[in-house]
Amino acid sequence: MEGCTNTDNHRNPEIIIFPKNVGSDFGSYRIMAIISTLVHEAVHIFLDYYSCRHCKMHRRNNDFRGHGRAWQLVAVQLEDTFPRLLGIPLNLGRREALWSHWNHARRLPSPHDLASFKLQNRYITSNHDIDVFGAAYSMLSCYVLYMLFSWMEE
Known part of the structure; x- marks a missing residue:
């Protein structure tokens, strides 16, 4: 799934999603990709809104066309x-974002930064329905326990 952010108007930033480019990160669970x-x-909106553009570290932390150190962390x-x-997996496409903009980087990430980015996260490399199913089952279990304890307190 691809998207873009328009923050020209800081009061009303907008997110545009291109649903025809749906990946298989979560198997048949399209809503998870959305x-x-x-x-x-x-x-992107958070960092654009709250980061200081006048700071000398801004360019370094916001490199890789917006997918630099700050975004990765x-x-x-x-x-x-x-x-x-929330009990559901999330795949923000961190590895793909970093690699796709590698040639545009002003400075390459240090080994420490690469380790901090945790690019071996299991949800990044997984594309199985079982991750989403397991998360949904886990959420259901939490809900059942919550209802049970709520009932017991009455």
Whole structure:
């Protein structure tokens, strides 16, 4: 799934998704690709809105056409946290974003940065329905436990 972000008007940024370019990151679960694309583009909006453009580190941290160090570090935390909090996997296309803009980089990432980017995340390399099914089952289990404990407290 591809998308783009238009932040020309900071008060009303917009995310545009191109649904005909759907990948198979989540097997037959197309909605997961849409959610991942929305979150991917939301990270761009967040960084564009909150980063200081006058700072000398801005260009270095925002390299790789918006998929540089700052974007990678926010994205890796979202990919790690999303399944724990919401019970569903997230694939922001971090590896693809980094590699596709490699030739445009002003500075290459250090070995430490590459390790921090955690490009071996299991949701990046997986394209199986079982990840989504397992996450959905996990969410259902949490809901059942919640309902059980709520009932017991009454």
